[in-house]
Amino acid sequence: MKKILIIDDEVNVAVLLSKFLTRNGFDVTSASSGNSGLEYLKEQEFDLVLCDYRLEDTDGREMLRKIKTQYPNTGVIIITGYSDIKMAVELIKMGAYDYISKPLYPDEILNTITKAIETRQALLDSADEPTPVSSGKSAKKQTPQADGVVIGTSRSSKELARQIELVAPTNYSVIILGESGSGKEEAAKSIHLQSHRASQPFIAMDCGSLTKELAASEFFGHEKGSFTGAFTTKIGHFEMANGGTLFLDEVGNLSYEIQAALLRTVQERKVKRIGSTKEIDLDVRIIVATNENLGDAIGKGKFREDLYHRFNEFSIYMPPLRERGNDIILLAEHFLRAANQELERNVTQFSEEVVECFLNYRWPGNVRELKNIVRRAALISEGSEITTKSLPLEISNYKIPFDFGHQTNGYNQAPQTEQRVEVKEPKHDLKNAALEAEYETILRVLREVNFNKTRAAEILNIDRKTLYNKMKAINLK
Amino acid sequence: MSNEPVDAESLRMLRHDIRNQLSSIHLALETLRYEVADPTEDINYCIETISSSAKKINELLKEPE
Numbered sequence A: 001m002k003k004i005l006i007i008d009d010e011v012n013v014a015v016l017l018s019k020f021l022t023r024n025g026f027d028v029t030s031a032s033s034g035n036s037g038l039e040y041l042k043e044q045e046f047d048l049v050l051c052d053y054r055l056e057d058t059d060g061r062e063m064l065r066k067i068k069t070q071y072p073n074t075g076v077i078i079i080t081g082y083s084d085i086k087m088a089v090e091l092i093k094m095g096a097y098d099y100i101s102k103p104l105y106p107d108e109i110l111n112t113i114t115k116a117i118e119t120r121q122a123l124l125d126s127a128d129e130p131t132p133v134s135s136g137k138s139a140k141k142q143t144p145q146a147d148g149v150v151i152g153t154s155r156s157s158k159e160l161a162r163q164i165e166l167v168a169p170t171n172y173s174v175i176i177l178g179e180s181g182s183g184k185e186e187a188a189k190s191i192h193l194q195s196h197r198a199s200q201p202f203i204a205m206d207c208g209s210l211t212k213e214l215a216a217s218e219f220f221g222h223e224k225g226s227f228t229g230a231f232t233t234k235i236g237h238f239e240m241a242n243g244g245t246l247f248l249d250e251v252g253n254l255s256y257e258i259q260a261a262l263l264r265t266v267q268e269r270k271v272k273r274i275g276s277t278k279e280i281d282l283d284v285r286i287i288v289a290t291n292e293n294l295g296d297a298i299g300k301g302k303f304r305e306d307l308y309h310r311f312n313e314f315s316i317y318m319p320p321l322r323e324r325g326n327d328i329i330l331l332a333e334h335f336l337r338a339a340n341q342e343l344e345r346n347v348t349q350f351s352e353e354v355v356e357c358f359l360n361y362r363w364p365g366n367v368r369e370l371k372n373i374v375r376r377a378a379l380i381s382e383g384s385e386i387t388t389k390s391l392p393l394e395i396s397n398y399k400i401p402f403d404f405g406h407q408t409n410g411y412n413q414a415p416q417t418e419q420r421v422e423v424k425e426p427k428h429d430l431k432n433a434a435l436e437a438e439y440e441t442i443l444r445v446l447r448e449v450n451f452n453k454t455r456a457a458e459i460l461n462i463d464r465k466t467l468y469n470k471m472k473a474i475n476l477k
Numbered sequence B: 001m002s003n004e005p006v007d008a009e010s011l012r013m014l015r016h017d018i019r020n021q022l023s024s025i026h027l028a029l030e031t032l033r034y035e036v037a038d039p040t041e042d043i044n045y046c047i048e049t050i051s052s053s054a055k056k057i058n059e060l061l062k063e064p065e
Helices: A011-023 A034-043 A060-070 A085-093 A106-128 A155-167 A184-193 A212-220 A256-268 A294-299 A305-311 A327-343 A352-360 A366-380 A430-448 A453-460 A464-473 B008-035 B041-061
Strands: A003-007 A027-031 A048-052 A075-080 A098-101 A174-177 A202-206 A245-249 A270-272 A279-281 A285-290 A314-317
Touching (some): A003 A011, A011 A027, A011 A106, A011 B008, A048 A060, A048 A106, A060 A075, A060 A202, A075 A085, A085 A098, A098 A106, A155 A184, A184 A202, A184 A285, A212 A256, A256 A305, A294 A305, A327 A352, A327 A366, A430 A464
Parallel strands (some): A003 A027, A048 A075, A174 A314, A202 A245
Antiparallel strands (some): A270 A279
């Protein structure tokens, strides 16, 4: 029986929800505060946590962060009274499976819970399965994460795995440089998991989405009442990551003032919450990621050079997917297996044309894009083979100017990047252009909200029915 | 009526609290539907009315776009 933990300080809601879910075949425990919820989590393993966003002793964001660091296999659904898309997207990015807005409708809850549990099961199963790496000649160590950033036999991914292995056991700060979607966070996690800090927290922070005002309290925390709006004491990310690893994504986006404060913290290895005089000793390893050249940012005066050198004790370059040759196919096969499980499909292979398209395409969104494309294709393919029909136009129509790309032997040697000029089918047809733009936008928004159509429709400002029709028209399901 | 403007934050909190109570109502109705084995027409009517009123209250809470 699947176990669910409900954390809600509204007693009636907790009681009724637990009755309802018990009736529907779940083993339910309920907690009336964040802390008691965490106590239950310590005692037993849950498949899923339903957590109210506003709790007396903490909030859903903090709970999500704690649960995801300590029990990464437990799914989390946040219940919130505010219908705030931005927050929802953020929570989902932080690892929540979904969020449900109040008022709660029983059918809707049941639906979301069932889906969350199925997805979690699929993920767990696919993690148990051997990945394509094991079939390679070199018996490389299996990396723990299912997203498999280090899967691959190409020279660049072997080099990457070697560098990670090399730097992981040290205490060096690391800069990970790579295009968006190339798996920087996964690489950071790999480093953490292969270090002696593996049992300590890994805290990831997206500096790209931080406002100037919030950044300081996110990093350093604050004491209750230290400024207007500081209703509770907040623990900063440095403190949370103490003993473990702090991962700062898109570090190039931090404001200059925050960079100064960061530098101080990193140098002194101490942190003070805003509004407090107490210094807390820190033992945190810092890994930062960026998709821009920090050297340029330093030149323009946007990034502090001293901070850069602090971070740059070691640097790792994440190769973009298009330079990883046959890894593309290994990864695609890996994602296909995962998608089959998750979506209960039985699509077993890619047609030759698809393999060719995959190898030729530029993959601006890298591994993340590949994963989404494979998932979508697995969903809409009718037979057991994925054909070019199931690929989005931008990939199936992608053309390389000369014929050199069609030598499909020797995948390990990816064609030179410079020679790849993006040439789309020369259809100067307005209708096509409009369709394509629509397709792009719809797909982007859908990805943002984890394919929740109701929310996507809200963001796109069309009604759900229109969205369904559009999706049908452009062959999305 | 006082002329003091209602600040946005309290309004937000109020909406939140009302939605919380609406959740209880919907969940309680679900339990009622399950517990009452042979509801009379009147009971059904009442349950449906409570349900649709709760939904209308939620509509009223929608923030102006």
